[in-house]
Amino acid sequence: MNTHTPSSALTLRDPWALVPPVGNLDAYISAVNRLPMLTAEEEADLARKLRSQADVEAAGRLVLSHLRLVVSISRQYLGYGLPQSDLIQEGNVGLMKAVKRFDPDQGVRLVSYAMHWIKAEIHEYILKNWRMVKVATTKAQRKLFFNLRSMKQGLKGHAADHDTFRNTLTPDEVEVVARELNVKPEDVVEMETRLSGGDVALEPQTDDGEESYAPIAYLADDTHEPTRVIESRRRDALASHGVIQALESLDARSRRIVEERWLKVNDDNSGGMTLHELAAEYGVSAERIRQIEVAALKKMRKALETA
Template sequence: MTTMTLPAIASGDSLDRYIQQINAIPLLSQDEEVSLATRLHEHNDLDAAGKLVMSHLRVVVSIARGYAGYGLPQADLIQEGNIGLMKAVKRFEPSRGVRLFSFAVHWIRAEIHEYILRNWRLVRIATTKAQRKLFFNLRSMKSSLASLSHTEAKQIADDLGVKPEEVLEMETRMSGQDVALVADDGDEDSYAPIDWLADNDNEPVAVLERRATDRLQGEGLQSALEGLDARSRRIVEARWLADDSGATLHELADEFGVSAERIRQIEVKALQKMKTALAPA
Protein backbone atom coordinates (compact mmCIF):
# COMPACT_ATOMS: atom_id res chain seq x y z
CA MET A 1 0.00 0.00 0.00
CA THR A 2 3.01 2.29 -0.13
CA THR A 3 2.10 3.24 -3.71
CA MET A 4 -1.31 4.55 -2.72
CA THR A 5 -1.88 8.28 -3.29
CA LEU A 6 -4.20 9.96 -0.79
CA PRO A 7 -5.77 13.40 -1.23
CA ALA A 8 -3.42 16.18 -0.11
CA ILE A 9 -3.71 17.25 3.53
CA ALA A 10 -2.62 20.75 4.52
CA SER A 11 -4.04 23.46 6.76
CA GLY A 12 -6.70 26.16 6.51
CA ASP A 13 -8.61 26.21 3.25
CA SER A 14 -6.61 23.24 1.92
CA LEU A 15 -7.74 21.12 4.86
CA ASP A 16 -11.34 22.13 4.20
CA ARG A 17 -10.95 21.09 0.56
CA TYR A 18 -9.45 17.78 1.63
CA ILE A 19 -12.46 17.10 3.87
CA GLN A 20 -14.84 18.00 1.03
CA GLN A 21 -13.00 15.60 -1.27
CA ILE A 22 -13.11 12.63 1.07
CA ASN A 23 -16.74 13.24 2.02
CA ALA A 24 -17.59 12.86 -1.67
CA ILE A 25 -16.10 9.35 -1.77
CA PRO A 26 -18.94 6.79 -1.67
CA LEU A 27 -19.32 4.53 1.35
CA LEU A 28 -19.01 0.78 0.85
CA SER A 29 -21.60 -1.84 1.65
CA GLN A 30 -20.58 -4.84 3.73
CA ASP A 31 -20.58 -7.07 0.64
CA GLU A 32 -18.28 -4.62 -1.16
CA GLU A 33 -15.94 -4.56 1.84
CA VAL A 34 -15.76 -8.34 1.91
CA SER A 35 -15.10 -8.53 -1.82
CA LEU A 36 -12.32 -5.92 -1.74
CA ALA A 37 -10.67 -7.37 1.38
CA THR A 38 -10.72 -10.81 -0.20
CA ARG A 39 -9.05 -9.47 -3.34
CA LEU A 40 -6.40 -7.81 -1.18
CA HIS A 41 -5.53 -10.89 0.89
CA GLU A 42 -5.79 -13.50 -1.81
CA HIS A 43 -4.31 -11.58 -4.74
CA ASN A 44 -2.43 -8.70 -3.06
CA ASP A 45 -4.68 -6.33 -5.00
CA LEU A 46 -3.47 -2.85 -4.06
CA ASP A 47 -6.31 -1.23 -5.97
CA ALA A 48 -8.75 -2.99 -3.63
CA ALA A 49 -6.73 -1.82 -0.63
CA GLY A 50 -6.87 1.73 -1.95
CA LYS A 51 -10.65 1.65 -2.25
CA LEU A 52 -10.98 0.34 1.30
CA VAL A 53 -8.75 3.11 2.63
CA MET A 54 -10.30 5.92 0.58
CA SER A 55 -13.84 5.02 1.63
CA HIS A 56 -12.89 5.32 5.32
CA LEU A 57 -10.84 8.55 5.29
CA ARG A 58 -13.83 10.44 6.70
CA VAL A 59 -13.69 8.16 9.75
CA VAL A 60 -10.13 9.33 10.43
CA VAL A 61 -11.16 12.99 10.25
CA SER A 62 -14.01 12.37 12.67
CA ILE A 63 -11.70 10.67 15.18
CA ALA A 64 -8.90 13.23 14.78
CA ARG A 65 -11.28 16.08 15.62
CA GLY A 66 -11.67 14.58 19.07
CA TYR A 67 -8.01 15.38 19.78
CA ALA A 68 -8.11 19.06 18.78
CA GLY A 69 -7.65 20.12 22.42
CA TYR A 70 -4.03 18.98 22.49
CA GLY A 71 -2.90 21.95 20.39
CA LEU A 72 -1.29 19.90 17.62
CA PRO A 73 -1.82 20.52 13.88
CA GLN A 74 -5.08 18.94 12.74
CA ALA A 75 -3.49 17.98 9.44
CA ASP A 76 -0.79 15.97 11.22
CA LEU A 77 -3.35 14.26 13.45
CA ILE A 78 -5.31 13.23 10.34
CA GLN A 79 -2.14 12.05 8.60
CA GLU A 80 -1.19 9.88 11.57
CA GLY A 81 -4.73 8.52 11.69
CA ASN A 82 -4.51 7.67 7.99
CA ILE A 83 -1.41 5.60 8.70
CA GLY A 84 -3.40 3.72 11.35
CA LEU A 85 -6.20 3.19 8.83
CA MET A 86 -3.80 1.67 6.30
CA LYS A 87 -2.43 -0.66 8.97
CA ALA A 88 -5.99 -1.70 9.80
CA VAL A 89 -6.82 -2.42 6.15
CA LYS A 90 -3.72 -4.60 5.88
CA ARG A 91 -4.82 -6.66 8.92
CA PHE A 92 -8.57 -6.68 8.27
CA GLU A 93 -10.14 -10.15 8.07
CA PRO A 94 -13.73 -9.92 6.77
CA SER A 95 -14.37 -13.58 7.64
CA ARG A 96 -14.77 -12.55 11.27
CA GLY A 97 -17.98 -10.71 10.43
CA VAL A 98 -16.82 -7.29 11.70
CA ARG A 99 -17.11 -4.14 9.61
CA LEU A 100 -13.87 -2.38 8.72
CA PHE A 101 -15.07 0.77 10.49
CA SER A 102 -15.26 -1.00 13.86
CA PHE A 103 -11.94 -2.76 13.33
CA ALA A 104 -10.07 0.35 12.16
CA VAL A 105 -11.02 2.62 15.08
CA HIS A 106 -8.42 0.98 17.34
CA TRP A 107 -5.59 1.35 14.84
CA ILE A 108 -6.49 4.94 13.99
CA ARG A 109 -6.59 6.00 17.63
CA ALA A 110 -3.39 4.10 18.42
CA GLU A 111 -1.42 6.03 15.78
CA ILE A 112 -2.88 9.37 16.90
CA HIS A 113 -2.10 8.55 20.53
CA GLU A 114 1.50 7.72 19.69
CA TYR A 115 1.86 10.98 17.77
CA ILE A 116 0.48 13.00 20.70
CA LEU A 117 2.73 11.19 23.16
CA ARG A 118 5.75 12.00 21.01
CA ASN A 119 4.93 15.68 20.57
CA TRP A 120 2.76 17.05 23.39
CA ARG A 121 4.56 18.78 26.27
CA LEU A 122 2.77 16.79 29.01
CA VAL A 123 3.57 13.36 27.66
CA ARG A 124 6.37 12.85 30.14
CA ILE A 125 3.84 12.42 32.93
CA ALA A 126 2.31 9.42 31.15
CA THR A 127 4.98 6.75 31.03
CA THR A 128 3.23 3.45 31.73
CA LYS A 129 0.40 1.88 29.74
CA ALA A 130 -2.04 2.53 32.61
CA GLN A 131 -0.94 6.17 32.90
CA ARG A 132 -1.36 6.67 29.16
CA LYS A 133 -4.89 5.33 29.43
CA LEU A 134 -5.50 7.76 32.29
CA PHE A 135 -3.97 10.60 30.25
CA PHE A 136 -6.37 10.11 27.35
CA ASN A 137 -9.53 9.29 29.35
CA LEU A 138 -9.47 11.55 32.40
CA ARG A 139 -11.24 14.49 30.76
CA SER A 140 -14.13 12.40 29.49
CA MET A 141 -14.49 10.48 32.77
CA LYS A 142 -14.92 13.58 34.90
CA SER A 143 -18.57 14.35 35.62
CA SER A 144 -18.03 18.11 35.79
CA LEU A 145 -15.39 20.81 35.38
CA ALA A 146 -14.90 20.97 39.15
CA SER A 147 -11.92 19.32 40.82
CA LEU A 148 -12.28 15.63 41.58
CA SER A 149 -13.26 14.53 45.05
CA HIS A 150 -11.34 11.64 46.61
CA THR A 151 -14.35 9.39 46.01
CA GLU A 152 -14.46 10.29 42.30
CA ALA A 153 -10.69 9.89 42.01
CA LYS A 154 -10.88 6.42 43.59
CA GLN A 155 -13.65 5.36 41.20
CA ILE A 156 -11.66 6.49 38.15
CA ALA A 157 -8.52 4.84 39.56
CA ASP A 158 -10.37 1.54 40.00
CA ASP A 159 -11.75 1.71 36.45
CA LEU A 160 -8.36 2.42 34.87
CA GLY A 161 -6.14 0.32 37.13
CA VAL A 162 -4.05 3.15 38.62
CA LYS A 163 -3.67 4.69 42.08
CA PRO A 164 -6.03 7.48 43.25
CA GLU A 165 -2.96 9.63 43.87
CA GLU A 166 -2.00 9.27 40.21
CA VAL A 167 -5.48 10.40 39.13
CA LEU A 168 -5.30 13.51 41.32
CA GLU A 169 -1.75 14.31 40.17
CA MET A 170 -2.71 13.91 36.52
CA GLU A 171 -5.75 16.16 36.99
CA THR A 172 -3.58 18.82 38.64
CA ARG A 173 -1.00 18.82 35.88
CA MET A 174 -3.50 18.74 33.04
CA SER A 175 -5.58 21.57 34.51
CA GLY A 176 -2.64 23.71 35.60
CA GLN A 177 -2.68 27.24 34.26
CA ASP A 178 0.21 29.58 33.48
CA VAL A 179 1.09 32.14 36.12
CA ALA A 180 2.38 35.54 35.12
CA LEU A 181 6.05 35.91 35.98
CA VAL A 182 5.98 39.71 35.92
CA ALA A 183 3.40 41.81 37.77
CA ASP A 184 0.98 44.14 36.00
CA ASP A 185 2.78 47.46 35.35
CA GLY A 186 -0.36 49.34 36.20
CA ASP A 187 -0.64 47.93 39.71
CA GLU A 188 2.11 49.17 42.03
CA ASP A 189 0.93 46.98 44.91
CA SER A 190 0.88 43.70 42.96
CA TYR A 191 3.53 41.02 43.27
CA ALA A 192 4.58 38.24 40.94
CA PRO A 193 7.01 35.31 41.19
CA ILE A 194 9.84 37.37 39.70
CA ASP A 195 9.81 39.60 42.78
CA TRP A 196 10.94 36.66 44.91
CA LEU A 197 13.62 35.25 42.60
CA ALA A 198 17.31 35.78 43.23
CA ASP A 199 19.53 36.96 40.39
CA ASN A 200 22.02 34.15 39.84
CA ASP A 201 23.15 35.22 36.37
CA ASN A 202 26.69 35.95 37.49
CA GLU A 203 27.13 32.87 39.67
CA PRO A 204 30.27 31.08 38.30
CA VAL A 205 28.67 27.67 37.77
CA ALA A 206 25.69 29.23 36.02
CA VAL A 207 28.00 31.25 33.74
CA LEU A 208 29.94 28.13 32.73
CA GLU A 209 26.74 26.15 32.13
CA ARG A 210 25.33 28.96 30.03
CA ARG A 211 28.46 29.14 27.90
CA ALA A 212 28.40 25.36 27.37
CA THR A 213 24.72 25.47 26.44
CA ASP A 214 25.27 28.35 24.01
CA ARG A 215 28.13 26.47 22.40
CA LEU A 216 26.04 23.30 22.14
CA GLN A 217 23.07 25.12 20.66
CA GLY A 218 25.24 27.07 18.26
CA GLU A 219 28.29 25.18 17.12
CA GLY A 220 27.00 21.77 18.21
CA LEU A 221 23.62 22.08 16.52
CA GLN A 222 25.18 23.46 13.36
CA SER A 223 27.71 20.64 13.31
CA ALA A 224 24.97 18.04 13.85
CA LEU A 225 22.93 19.51 10.99
CA GLU A 226 25.98 19.49 8.70
CA GLY A 227 26.33 15.78 9.37
CA LEU A 228 22.99 15.12 7.68
CA ASP A 229 22.37 14.68 3.99
CA ALA A 230 20.58 17.53 2.22
CA ARG A 231 17.11 15.94 2.32
CA SER A 232 17.31 14.98 6.00
CA ARG A 233 18.54 18.44 6.93
CA ARG A 234 15.74 20.10 4.99
CA ILE A 235 13.15 17.93 6.77
CA VAL A 236 14.56 18.61 10.25
CA GLU A 237 14.81 22.36 9.64
CA ALA A 238 11.30 22.55 8.18
CA ARG A 239 9.73 20.48 10.95
CA TRP A 240 11.62 21.71 14.02
CA LEU A 241 13.64 24.85 13.30
CA ALA A 242 11.18 26.94 11.31
CA ASP A 243 10.05 30.29 12.71
CA ASP A 244 6.38 29.40 12.23
CA SER A 245 4.55 26.23 13.29
CA GLY A 246 6.65 24.08 10.94
CA ALA A 247 5.83 22.05 7.87
CA THR A 248 3.50 19.05 8.00
CA LEU A 249 4.53 15.57 6.98
CA HIS A 250 2.35 15.75 3.89
CA GLU A 251 3.72 19.11 2.76
CA LEU A 252 7.23 17.68 2.83
CA ALA A 253 6.01 14.50 1.16
CA ASP A 254 4.71 16.58 -1.74
CA GLU A 255 7.98 18.50 -1.90
CA PHE A 256 10.14 15.38 -2.19
CA GLY A 257 7.67 13.20 -4.08
CA VAL A 258 7.51 10.44 -1.48
CA SER A 259 4.95 9.25 1.07
CA ALA A 260 4.36 10.99 4.40
CA GLU A 261 5.37 7.79 6.15
CA ARG A 262 8.74 7.92 4.37
CA ILE A 263 9.21 11.52 5.51
CA ARG A 264 8.55 10.46 9.10
CA GLN A 265 11.08 7.62 8.83
CA ILE A 266 13.74 10.01 7.52
CA GLU A 267 12.91 12.49 10.29
CA VAL A 268 13.24 9.90 13.05
CA LYS A 269 16.57 8.63 11.67
CA ALA A 270 17.93 12.17 11.28
CA LEU A 271 16.95 13.21 14.82
CA GLN A 272 18.57 10.08 16.23
CA LYS A 273 21.76 10.84 14.31
CA MET A 274 21.76 14.41 15.64
CA LYS A 275 21.15 13.20 19.19
CA THR A 276 24.19 10.95 18.92
CA ALA A 277 26.29 13.79 17.54
CA LEU A 278 25.22 16.14 20.35
CA ALA A 279 25.82 13.62 23.14
CA PRO A 280 28.70 14.55 25.50
CA ALA A 281 31.98 12.93 24.54
Protein backbone atom coordinates in the same frame (compact mmCIF):
# COMPACT_ATOMS: atom_id res chain seq x y z
CA MET B 1 -30.26 13.55 -7.60
CA ASN B 2 -27.43 11.42 -6.29
CA THR B 3 -24.27 13.51 -6.45
CA HIS B 4 -21.96 10.81 -5.03
CA THR B 5 -19.12 9.66 -7.22
CA PRO B 6 -19.85 6.11 -8.49
CA SER B 7 -17.74 3.32 -7.04
CA SER B 8 -16.14 2.66 -10.43
CA ALA B 9 -14.55 6.12 -10.26
CA LEU B 10 -12.27 4.79 -7.56
CA THR B 11 -10.51 2.44 -9.96
CA LEU B 12 -7.84 5.04 -10.66
CA ARG B 13 -4.21 4.05 -10.62
CA ASP B 14 -3.64 6.90 -8.18
CA PRO B 15 -6.72 6.79 -5.94
CA TRP B 16 -5.36 9.59 -3.74
CA ALA B 17 -5.80 11.99 -6.67
CA LEU B 18 -9.45 12.21 -5.62
CA VAL B 19 -8.55 13.75 -2.27
CA PRO B 20 -6.98 17.22 -1.83
CA PRO B 21 -4.02 17.69 0.54
CA VAL B 22 -4.96 17.57 4.21
CA GLY B 23 -3.32 21.01 4.61
CA ASN B 24 -6.53 22.46 3.15
CA LEU B 25 -8.61 20.97 5.93
CA ASP B 26 -12.07 22.16 4.88
CA ALA B 27 -11.60 20.98 1.29
CA TYR B 28 -10.17 17.67 2.50
CA ILE B 29 -13.07 16.94 4.86
CA SER B 30 -15.59 17.95 2.20
CA ALA B 31 -13.93 15.63 -0.31
CA VAL B 32 -13.70 12.57 1.93
CA ASN B 33 -17.33 12.96 3.00
CA ARG B 34 -18.34 12.77 -0.67
CA LEU B 35 -16.46 9.52 -1.27
CA PRO B 36 -18.83 6.54 -1.50
CA MET B 37 -18.98 3.83 1.12
CA LEU B 38 -18.38 0.23 0.10
CA THR B 39 -20.93 -2.52 0.53
CA ALA B 40 -19.97 -5.53 2.63
CA GLU B 41 -19.53 -7.59 -0.54
CA GLU B 42 -17.31 -4.97 -2.22
CA GLU B 43 -15.23 -4.59 0.91
CA ALA B 44 -14.68 -8.34 1.27
CA ASP B 45 -13.81 -8.73 -2.41
CA LEU B 46 -11.25 -5.90 -2.30
CA ALA B 47 -9.72 -7.22 0.93
CA ARG B 48 -9.29 -10.69 -0.59
CA LYS B 49 -7.63 -9.17 -3.66
CA LEU B 50 -5.23 -7.30 -1.41
CA ARG B 51 -4.37 -10.39 0.64
CA SER B 52 -3.99 -12.80 -2.27
CA GLN B 53 -2.63 -10.55 -5.02
CA ALA B 54 -1.12 -7.58 -3.12
CA ASP B 55 -3.47 -5.41 -5.21
CA VAL B 56 -2.48 -1.80 -4.47
CA GLU B 57 -5.60 -0.43 -6.18
CA ALA B 58 -7.79 -2.55 -3.90
CA ALA B 59 -5.93 -1.23 -0.88
CA GLY B 60 -6.44 2.33 -2.11
CA ARG B 61 -10.18 1.86 -2.46
CA LEU B 62 -10.44 0.37 1.03
CA VAL B 63 -8.51 3.28 2.52
CA LEU B 64 -10.42 5.95 0.60
CA SER B 65 -13.80 4.61 1.62
CA HIS B 66 -12.85 4.91 5.31
CA LEU B 67 -11.16 8.32 5.37
CA ARG B 68 -14.34 9.85 6.78
CA LEU B 69 -13.98 7.49 9.76
CA VAL B 70 -10.56 8.98 10.53
CA VAL B 71 -11.98 12.51 10.34
CA SER B 72 -14.77 11.53 12.73
CA ILE B 73 -12.39 9.94 15.25
CA SER B 74 -9.94 12.87 15.05
CA ARG B 75 -12.66 15.24 16.31
CA GLN B 76 -12.69 13.36 19.62
CA TYR B 77 -9.13 14.55 20.33
CA LEU B 78 -9.37 18.25 19.47
CA GLY B 79 -9.30 19.13 23.16
CA TYR B 80 -5.57 18.40 23.37
CA GLY B 81 -4.74 21.53 21.39
CA LEU B 82 -3.09 19.75 18.46
CA PRO B 83 -3.97 20.56 14.82
CA GLN B 84 -6.76 18.40 13.46
CA SER B 85 -4.88 18.01 10.20
CA ASP B 86 -2.02 16.35 12.08
CA LEU B 87 -4.44 14.10 13.96
CA ILE B 88 -6.02 13.08 10.65
CA GLN B 89 -2.65 12.30 9.08
CA GLU B 90 -1.68 10.09 12.00
CA GLY B 91 -5.09 8.44 11.95
CA ASN B 92 -4.66 7.74 8.24
CA VAL B 93 -1.45 5.89 9.05
CA GLY B 94 -3.39 3.73 11.48
CA LEU B 95 -6.08 3.15 8.85
CA MET B 96 -3.52 1.95 6.31
CA LYS B 97 -2.04 -0.42 8.90
CA ALA B 98 -5.53 -1.78 9.55
CA VAL B 99 -6.23 -2.28 5.85
CA LYS B 100 -2.97 -4.19 5.48
CA ARG B 101 -3.87 -6.57 8.32
CA PHE B 102 -7.62 -6.85 7.71
CA ASP B 103 -9.02 -10.35 7.20
CA PRO B 104 -12.50 -10.26 5.64
CA ASP B 105 -13.16 -13.86 6.67
CA GLN B 106 -13.16 -13.02 10.40
CA GLY B 107 -16.76 -11.85 10.23
CA VAL B 108 -16.21 -8.16 11.10
CA ARG B 109 -16.38 -5.05 8.94
CA LEU B 110 -13.29 -2.97 8.32
CA VAL B 111 -14.88 0.03 10.05
CA SER B 112 -14.91 -1.87 13.37
CA TYR B 113 -11.47 -3.37 12.91
CA ALA B 114 -9.82 -0.10 11.89
CA MET B 115 -10.99 1.95 14.87
CA HIS B 116 -8.38 0.39 17.16
CA TRP B 117 -5.52 1.09 14.76
CA ILE B 118 -6.65 4.65 14.05
CA LYS B 119 -6.96 5.51 17.74
CA ALA B 120 -3.64 3.82 18.56
CA GLU B 121 -1.75 6.03 16.09
CA ILE B 122 -3.51 9.18 17.26
CA HIS B 123 -2.83 8.30 20.90
CA GLU B 124 0.85 7.79 20.18
CA TYR B 125 1.05 11.12 18.35
CA ILE B 126 -0.65 12.99 21.19
CA LEU B 127 1.62 11.47 23.82
CA LYS B 128 4.73 12.42 21.83
CA ASN B 129 3.69 15.94 20.90
CA TRP B 130 1.30 17.29 23.50
CA ARG B 131 4.11 18.28 25.84
CA MET B 132 7.91 18.41 25.60
CA VAL B 133 8.03 16.23 28.73
CA LYS B 134 6.16 12.94 28.41
CA VAL B 135 3.18 12.73 30.75
CA ALA B 136 2.22 9.09 30.23
CA THR B 137 4.69 6.26 29.81
CA THR B 138 3.04 3.24 31.46
CA LYS B 139 -0.17 1.48 30.45
CA ALA B 140 -1.98 2.78 33.54
CA GLN B 141 -0.83 6.34 32.87
CA ARG B 142 -2.00 6.15 29.27
CA LYS B 143 -5.40 4.95 30.46
CA LEU B 144 -5.62 7.89 32.84
CA PHE B 145 -4.38 10.38 30.25
CA PHE B 146 -7.07 9.57 27.70
CA ASN B 147 -9.96 9.13 30.14
CA LEU B 148 -9.36 11.79 32.79
CA ARG B 149 -10.42 14.74 30.61
CA SER B 150 -13.77 13.24 29.62
CA MET B 151 -14.48 12.03 33.15
CA LYS B 152 -13.70 15.46 34.59
CA GLN B 153 -16.09 17.03 32.12
CA GLY B 154 -18.78 14.65 33.28
CA LEU B 155 -18.10 15.41 36.93
CA LYS B 156 -17.65 19.16 36.54
CA GLY B 157 -20.30 19.76 33.90
CA HIS B 158 -20.15 21.67 30.62
CA ALA B 159 -18.86 24.81 32.32
CA ALA B 160 -15.48 23.13 32.60
CA ASP B 161 -15.25 22.10 28.95
CA HIS B 162 -12.86 24.87 27.94
CA ASP B 163 -10.56 24.55 30.92
CA THR B 164 -10.90 20.96 32.04
CA PHE B 165 -7.42 20.45 33.43
CA ARG B 166 -7.57 23.64 35.50
CA ASN B 167 -10.60 22.54 37.57
CA THR B 168 -9.10 20.41 40.30
CA LEU B 169 -10.96 17.29 41.35
CA THR B 170 -12.25 17.08 44.89
CA PRO B 171 -11.19 14.09 47.04
CA ASP B 172 -14.60 12.46 46.47
CA GLU B 173 -14.27 12.96 42.70
CA VAL B 174 -10.78 11.48 42.78
CA GLU B 175 -12.23 8.38 44.44
CA VAL B 176 -14.92 8.14 41.77
CA VAL B 177 -12.38 8.36 38.92
CA ALA B 178 -10.03 5.88 40.58
CA ARG B 179 -12.84 3.37 41.14
CA GLU B 180 -14.16 3.78 37.60
CA LEU B 181 -10.74 3.34 35.95
CA ASN B 182 -9.51 0.74 38.45
CA VAL B 183 -6.42 2.71 39.45
CA LYS B 184 -5.10 4.12 42.72
CA PRO B 185 -6.40 7.53 43.87
CA GLU B 186 -2.82 8.81 44.15
CA ASP B 187 -2.30 7.93 40.47
CA VAL B 188 -5.29 10.07 39.56
CA VAL B 189 -3.93 13.00 41.58
CA GLU B 190 -0.48 12.63 40.00
CA MET B 191 -1.84 12.55 36.44
CA GLU B 192 -4.10 15.53 37.12
CA THR B 193 -1.08 17.46 38.35
CA ARG B 194 0.87 16.55 35.21
CA LEU B 195 -1.97 17.60 32.95
CA SER B 196 -2.62 20.90 34.72
CA GLY B 197 0.96 22.15 34.33
CA GLY B 198 1.99 23.66 31.01
CA ASP B 199 5.38 23.81 29.33
CA VAL B 200 7.40 26.89 30.27
CA ALA B 201 9.93 28.37 27.84
CA LEU B 202 13.30 29.07 29.44
CA GLU B 203 14.24 31.72 26.90
CA PRO B 204 12.24 34.96 26.47
CA GLN B 205 9.59 34.60 23.77
CA THR B 206 9.39 38.29 22.82
CA ASP B 207 11.73 40.17 20.54
CA ASP B 208 10.71 43.73 21.35
CA GLY B 209 14.09 44.79 22.71
CA GLU B 210 12.84 45.30 26.24
CA GLU B 211 14.44 43.59 29.19
CA SER B 212 12.81 40.22 29.70
CA TYR B 213 12.67 38.17 32.85
CA ALA B 214 12.34 34.68 31.46
CA PRO B 215 13.01 31.69 33.75
CA ILE B 216 16.54 31.34 32.40
CA ALA B 217 17.41 34.65 34.10
CA TYR B 218 16.81 33.05 37.49
CA LEU B 219 18.90 29.90 36.93
CA ALA B 220 22.01 29.85 39.07
CA ASP B 221 25.41 30.24 37.41
CA ASP B 222 27.69 27.95 39.39
CA THR B 223 30.81 28.82 37.40
CA HIS B 224 32.19 30.84 40.31
CA GLU B 225 30.69 28.71 43.06
CA PRO B 226 33.55 27.98 45.55
CA THR B 227 33.26 24.19 45.41
CA ARG B 228 33.18 24.21 41.60
CA VAL B 229 36.22 26.53 41.50
CA ILE B 230 38.20 24.22 43.83
CA GLU B 231 37.24 21.18 41.75
CA SER B 232 38.32 22.93 38.55
CA ARG B 233 41.69 23.90 40.00
CA ARG B 234 42.20 20.38 41.33
CA ARG B 235 41.43 18.92 37.93
CA ASP B 236 43.85 21.29 36.20
CA ALA B 237 46.59 20.41 38.70
CA LEU B 238 46.11 16.68 38.18
CA ALA B 239 46.17 17.15 34.41
CA SER B 240 49.57 18.81 34.56
CA HIS B 241 51.73 18.32 37.66
CA GLY B 242 49.82 15.20 38.74
CA VAL B 243 50.51 13.37 35.49
CA ILE B 244 54.19 14.30 35.64
CA GLN B 245 54.51 12.97 39.18
CA ALA B 246 52.64 9.80 38.24
CA LEU B 247 55.02 9.21 35.32
CA GLU B 248 57.99 9.63 37.65
CA SER B 249 56.72 6.72 39.73
CA LEU B 250 57.27 4.35 36.77
CA ASP B 251 60.44 2.58 35.71
CA ALA B 252 62.10 3.77 32.50
CA ARG B 253 60.60 1.11 30.21
CA SER B 254 57.05 1.50 31.54
CA ARG B 255 57.27 5.29 31.31
CA ARG B 256 58.45 5.19 27.70
CA ILE B 257 55.68 2.79 26.74
CA VAL B 258 53.02 5.04 28.30
CA GLU B 259 54.47 8.16 26.69
CA GLU B 260 54.66 6.53 23.26
CA ARG B 261 51.18 5.03 23.50
CA TRP B 262 49.27 7.88 25.17
CA LEU B 263 51.18 11.16 25.31
CA LYS B 264 53.24 11.49 22.17
CA VAL B 265 51.88 13.46 19.20
CA ASN B 266 53.98 13.88 16.05
CA ASP B 267 53.97 16.87 13.73
CA ASP B 268 51.48 15.14 11.45
CA ASN B 269 49.09 14.62 14.41
CA SER B 270 49.82 10.90 14.44
CA GLY B 271 50.49 9.11 17.70
CA GLY B 272 53.60 7.38 18.96
CA MET B 273 54.79 3.82 18.42
CA THR B 274 52.45 0.85 18.13
CA LEU B 275 52.51 -2.23 20.35
CA HIS B 276 54.31 -4.20 17.67
CA GLU B 277 56.95 -1.50 17.14
CA LEU B 278 57.68 -1.34 20.88
CA ALA B 279 57.72 -5.15 21.06
CA ALA B 280 60.36 -5.29 18.31
CA GLU B 281 62.47 -2.68 20.11
CA TYR B 282 62.43 -4.47 23.47
CA GLY B 283 62.57 -7.98 22.03
CA VAL B 284 59.28 -9.16 23.58
CA SER B 285 55.78 -9.95 22.29
CA ALA B 286 53.14 -7.30 21.63
CA GLU B 287 51.02 -8.92 24.34
CA ARG B 288 53.80 -8.40 26.86
CA ILE B 289 54.00 -4.70 25.94
CA ARG B 290 50.23 -4.47 26.46
CA GLN B 291 50.54 -6.06 29.90
CA ILE B 292 53.28 -3.60 30.90
CA GLU B 293 51.11 -0.72 29.65
CA VAL B 294 48.09 -1.88 31.67
CA ALA B 295 50.17 -2.28 34.84
CA ALA B 296 51.78 1.15 34.34
CA LEU B 297 48.42 2.89 33.88
CA LYS B 298 47.08 1.19 36.99
CA LYS B 299 50.08 2.40 38.99
CA MET B 300 49.66 5.94 37.63
CA ARG B 301 45.98 5.93 38.58
CA LYS B 302 46.83 5.06 42.18
CA ALA B 303 49.47 7.80 42.24
CA LEU B 304 46.92 10.36 41.00
CA GLU B 305 44.37 9.29 43.62
CA THR B 306 46.87 10.01 46.43
CA ALA B 307 48.31 13.17 44.88
